[in-house]
Amino acid sequence: MAIWLLLGLIGLLGTGLAFAQARISSSARAESLSSYDLQRLREGKQPLGHD
Secondary structure: OHHHHHHHHHHHHHHHHHHHHHHHHHHOOOOOOOHHHHHHHHOOOOOOOOO
């Protein structure tokens, strides 16, 4: 019975981590900006291709 309880707790932890990963990835940026685009942002201009 202790083994099943341990497996249940591990499964619960894994489920919680999967939900957290899904939540983080849904709000993360789809792509990263190049150093040139970051420089343009610092200058107050729009990055190229991101109108």
